[in-house]
Amino acid sequence: MADETTREFSWGPREENVLIGKDIQRIDGIAKATGKAKYTADINTPGTLFAKLLTSNQAHAKIKLLNIEPAKAIPGVRAVYVFPTAFDVETGESKEIRWDGAPIVAVAADRPEIAADGVRAIEIQYEPLPFFVNEEDLEGAQQAQEETGEKRIKKLPKSSKGDVEAAQSEAAVVHTGYYGIHTISHCCLEPHGSHCEWDGDEKLDVHLSTQNVSGTPGQFAGPLGLEQSAVEVIGNYEGGGFGSKFAADEWGLACAVLAKEAGKPVRLMLDRATDLKVAGTRPSGFIEITIAADAEGNIVSWDSNLWGSSGMAGGTVSPNQIPYVFDFPNVNRNATGLICNTGPNRAWRAPPHPQLCALTQTAMDDVAAKLQMDSYDLFMNNLQHVSKAFKERSEVYAEEMKIAAEMIDWKGKWHPHGKGGGKGAVKRGLGMALHTWGGGAGPCTCLLKIHPDGSVETFLGSQDLGTGTRTVIAIVMAETFGLTLDDVKVNLGSSKYPKSGASGGSITVGGVSSAHRMAAQSALWKIFDLVAAKYNVGADTLSAKGGQILSSGKPVCSWKQAAALVGPMPLEIQGATEKEGLTSSRVGGVQMVDVSVDTETGKVSINDFVCVQDCGLIIDELTARSQVLGGMIMGISYALTEERIMDNKTGRYMNADLENYKLPRIGDIGNLQVKMYQPASEYNRGVVGLGEPPVISPGAAISNAVANAIGVRVPVLPLTPQRVLDALQKGGAA
Amino acid sequence: MQDRQQTGGGGSTVSRRAFLQGSGAAVAATAVATGATEVVAEANKPARLKSAKAQKVVLTVNGKEHTLMIEPRVTLLEALRNDLNLTGAKEVSNVSNDGADTVIIDGKAVYASTRLAIEVEGKNITTVEGLSEGKNVDEVITAFVKHDATQCGYCTPGFVVAVRAFLNKNPGANLEQIHKGLGGNLCRCGTYAGVTAAAVELCKKGGA
Numbered sequence: 001m002a003d004e005t006t007r008e009f010s011w012g013p014r015e016e017n018v019l020i021g022k023d024i025q026r027i028d029g030i031a032k033a034t035g036k037a038k039y040t041a042d043i044n045t046p047g048t049l050f051a052k053l054l055t056s057n058q059a060h061a062k063i064k065l066l067n068i069e070p071a072k073a074i075p076g077v078r079a080v081y082v083f084p085t086a087f088d089v090e091t092g093e094s095k096e097i098r099w100d101g102a103p104i105v106a107v108a109a110d111r112p113e114i115a116a117d118g119v120r121a122i123e124i125q126y127e128p129l130p131f132f133v134n135e136e137d138l139e140g141a142q143q144a145q146e147e148t149g150e151k152r153i154k155k156l157p158k159s160s161k162g163d164v165e166a167a168q169s170e171a172a173v174v175h176t177g178y179y180g181i182h183t184i185s186h187c188c189l190e191p192h193g194s195h196c197e198w199d200g201d202e203k204l205d206v207h208l209s210t211q212n213v214s215g216t217p218g219q220f221a222g223p224l225g226l227e228q229s230a231v232e233v234i235g236n237y238e239g240g241g242f243g244s245k246f247a248a249d250e251w252g253l254a255c256a257v258l259a260k261e262a263g264k265p266v267r268l269m270l271d272r273a274t275d276l277k278v279a280g281t282r283p284s285g286f287i288e289i290t291i292a293a294d295a296e297g298n299i300v301s302w303d304s305n306l307w308g309s310s311g312m313a314g315g316t317v318s319p320n321q322i323p324y325v326f327d328f329p330n331v332n333r334n335a336t337g338l339i340c341n342t343g344p345n346r347a348w349r350a351p352p353h354p355q356l357c358a359l360t361q362t363a364m365d366d367v368a369a370k371l372q373m374d375s376y377d378l379f380m381n382n383l384q385h386v387s388k389a390f391k392e393r394s395e396v397y398a399e400e401m402k403i404a405a406e407m408i409d410w411k412g413k414w415h416p417h418g419k420g421g422g423k424g425a426v427k428r429g430l431g432m433a434l435h436t437w438g439g440g441a442g443p444c445t446c447l448l449k450i451h452p453d454g455s456v457e458t459f460l461g462s463q464d465l466g467t468g469t470r471t472v473i474a475i476v477m478a479e480t481f482g483l484t485l486d487d488v489k490v491n492l493g494s495s496k497y498p499k500s501g502a503s504g505g506s507i508t509v510g511g512v513s514s515a516h517r518m519a520a521q522s523a524l525w526k527i528f529d530l531v532a533a534k535y536n537v538g539a540d541t542l543s544a545k546g547g548q549i550l551s552s553g554k555p556v557c558s559w560k561q562a563a564a565l566v567g568p569m570p571l572e573i574q575g576a577t578e579k580e581g582l583t584s585s586r587v588g589g590v591q592m593v594d595v596s597v598d599t600e601t602g603k604v605s606i607n608d609f610v611c612v613q614d615c616g617l618i619i620d621e622l623t624a625r626s627q628v629l630g631g632m633i634m635g636i637s638y639a640l641t642e643e644r645i646m647d648n649k650t651g652r653y654m655n656a657d658l659e660n661y662k663l664p665r666i667g668d669i670g671n672l673q674v675k676m677y678q679p680a681s682e683y684n685r686g687v688v689g690l691g692e693p694p695v696i697s698p699g700a701a702i703s704n705a706v707a708n709a710i711g712v713r714v715p716v717l718p719l720t721p722q723r724v725l726d727a728l729q730k731g732g733a734a
Numbered sequence: 735m736q737d738r739q740q741t742g743g744g745g746s747t748v749s750r751r752a753f754l755q756g757s758g759a760a761v762a763a764t765a766v767a768t769g770a771t772e773v774v775a776e777a778n779k780p781a782r783l784k785s786a787k788a789q790k791v792v793l794t795v796n797g798k799e800h801t802l803m804i805e806p807r808v809t810l811l812e813a814l815r816n817d818l819n820l821t822g823a824k825e826v827s828n829v830s831n832d833g834a835d836t837v838i839i840d841g842k843a844v845y846a847s848t849r850l851a852i853e854v855e856g857k858n859i860t861t862v863e864g865l866s867e868g869k870n871v872d873e874v875i876t877a878f879v880k881h882d883a884t885q886c887g888y889c890t891p892g893f894v895v896a897v898r899a900f901l902n903k904n905p906g907a908n909l910e911q912i913h914k915g916l917g918g919n920l921c922r923c924g925t926y927a928g929v930t931a932a933a934v935e936l937c938k939k940g941g942a
Contacts, residue, residue, distance in 0.1 A: 025880060025882065026879070026884070029882070029884055030871070030879055032884045033884055033887075033891070034894075035822020035861070035891035035894075036822075044816065113812075187922055188922060189826045189886070189889055189920070190826075191826075239888030271828055273828070466885035466887060625882075627885075629927045632924065633924030633926060634922070657827060658826070658920060659831055663920055666916045666919070666921075
């Protein structure tokens with residue numbers, strides 16, 4: 001036996017890594033790019049029926065009449081399901097429909113077009129009720145509440161510290177501004193949905209487009225009256241989640257019930273409009289801020305009044321996390337949630353940091369403008385006010401700011417706000433923002449098997465949303481055993497495998513990588529002991545590299561020979577998240593952007609956009625960079641074009657389609673550059689999650705760049721041409 | 735019946751034409767590049783349509799003929815996915831403008847949901863499945879994997895097909911042409927940088 005003290009779970013010396021930290025192509029890339037990867041929406045087991053939904057076209061209503069018989073009468077319609085959240089079939093009583101798009105009936109038929117016929121055949125009449133959907137309109141909500149008696153206003157806890165008034169009176173500059181960021185939808189390209197197939201009455205297989213393979217069987221079993229062991233949730237590939245796919249959802253249950261009733265498998269994917277309306281939105285926030293600073297731009301006080309909506313829950317972005325990243329000495333915070341008849345919110349990538357960042361750091365940038373200061377200097381000076389909870393990151397922010405500034409040539413390109421000059425209509429500007437996120441290690445268990453022939457595989461009930469989870473696991477196993485990626489197999493995506501946490505909060509990579517390092521090192525030590533005994537070498541002299549077991553660097557036997565020593569059955573090791581020595585939490589990150597604003601059309605274009613991002617030890621730099629690029633692009637989207645537009649007259653979601661719900665296209669993103677910040681101090685922290693942080697800063701950074709270009713703040717995101725022109729009309733450097 | 739014949743490409747044809755005429759250049763460029771306007775050009779052609787009932791439709795997909803019994807209103811995308819189990823092309827939106835359903839019809843990139851299956855009888859249809867056979871995969875696929883032009887992967891097959899069709903016509907395209915020519919495909923995860931890198935590399939090799 002080797003000395004136990006050398007057997008602590010740890011990552012190897014960085015310079016010895018063969019795979020970890022390199023650019024490694026994702027192992028499911030070919031499956032995805034060839035179309036062979038099967039998503040939930042692709043499951044076509046024999047006899048599969050197709051389901052379509054009748055949804056509410058009212059923002060607030062009761063159902064006066066519902067007749068599903070005409071749908072049932074259509075040949076090829078096999079089952080019809082009335083959502084109990086909409087209408088009680090037993091009593092014939094309507095429930096309260098509270099938002100546009102709420103599911104009312106699901107129809108399953110032999111073909112999708114017949115299911116659509118069924119939906120069209122349903123007779124429905126509504127009794128409209130008063131509604132309110134204008135989440136930017138605080139006064140309007142108060143008025144609506146008074147007029148209708150329906151609760152529209154939810155006072156949220158106030159907080160304060162220090163003496164804001166005194167600080168303002170002594171400050172060199174006091175700035176008051178209004179800022180906002182609208183609601184957006186998750187807009188996963190694979191809509192929410194499932195494919196349900198029963199085996200008799202007692203066993204249910206659910207293909208589910210989910211971020212939560214291990215956590216969803218009970219959500220089906222409970223309402224369906226099944227034992228949890230009777231449900232298997234399968235999710236091999238997911239077409240995006242971004243925080244909106246943790247649940248079975250009422251349409252998942254509808255799918256299971258339809259399948260049971262029809263005696264055939266059913267696939268129910270939401271249509272695009274319904275997906276945008278009810279399957280996840282990010283809350284809005286609007287804020288009036290008075291912010292005071294000394295002559296060096298050190299912010300001394302913060303006074304804010306925040307409102308916004310998360311739908312009927314009446315929340316807004318977390319009021320107590322404002323100001324974001326920073327914590328100033330004197331603070332007053334007031335907040336109100338508006339109760340709106342809009343689809344419910346769900347966690348949206350880094351909730352609610354993108355909104356917090358946009359609301360905080362635009363106001364800070366306006367202080368720089370007022371002081372005629374370089375924004376870079378203002379942010380740098382205020383690093384002394386980085387929140388106590390992660391004060392230790394302030395030095396990293398400073399380093400990252402320096403790197404980002406060099407990448408984008410900040411000092412060379414900087415001009416005071418609105419003073420860029422130039423004769424044409426197009427003005428250029430620079431902006432920056434910085435962000436933070438936790439991203440620790442989530443719960444994960446796995447079963448790692450080393451077969452006597454040397455093949456290696458693992459089983460875990462996790463999921464790969466496209467973040468590279470499969471690839472990260474394969475890299476950790478291959479690196480630990482000195483094998484290639486082809487030598488190891490990753491089995492995930494079934495709730496029958498050892499449980500693994502939901503993928504949310506950027507905690508998956510920490511969980512799966514530490515669980516697999518722990519399992520793989522444990523397995524390797526057992527094999528080392530067998531090799532030591534067989535070949536009469538010291539176990540603590542052994543290492544595994546290049547498909548061989550080495551003793552003090554000299555080959556002893558091949559990996560296959562070593563694996564054969566485990567006997568006729570595989571060596572099985574249960575792994576579990578091991579935070580100590582393998583993972584950490586908390587990241588920073590800085591983004592800087594150079595934009596052009598056409599002052600005649602209001603169009604904003606991205607020229608250069610850089611991100612410097614820390615995230616501890618990087619397992620796969622290629623997929624890590626992709627996460628950052630993806631965050632930046634999603635950020636460009638909500639900064640410039642992406643917005644849910646509610647119609648105040650009808651209460652409906654007006655742009656619930658991909659023509660008018662505008663996402664950027666390939667030519668709309670400018671030149672993106674990513675620098676992973678990874679000095680030894682980062683490697684030594686272990687693995688920290690990365691999926692969310694890079695999506696946080698773009699709103700503030702791009703808004704700041706636009707303000708720098710045109711000399712006036714466009715207060716509300718997204719910065720559509722109309723809003724830019726409106727702001728210019730109020731006074732800018734046109 | 736008369737209406738159906740006149741619209742040919744389905745109800746969306748007319749509205750798409752109006753939309754293209756009335757909207758910005760970027761959208762128009764997008765549609766031109768992916769062949770969506772082809773629908774407009776063919777809108778007035780009489781379709782082979784005898785009744786609205788299910789009927790025999792023969793599709794030539796990836797070099798193989800498939801005989802289906804489907805109603806004339808079934809789109810090519812639905813036929814590929816639900817009848818032929820060729821699920822590489824995805825349905826992302828009801829009114830297609832996302833490109834996840836891109837296929838190649840007689841050499842042109844087309845949104846499969848903008849065509850009725852019955853309209854494309856006799857035409858050569860290539861889906862993403864036609865770009866790989868066993869270990870023999872199109873270089874576009876290899877380049878996508880190399881440059882990590884995929885995250886969740888749902889838009890990826892459509893993007894791969896769009897790049898293949900684009901390269902066939904523009905083997906030495908520059909960056910601006912790539913951006914315009916591939917503007918018909920949406921990605922939510924943000925893989926555009928990887929797709930661009932893949933397309934640039936292939937254009938440097940002459941569109942291999």
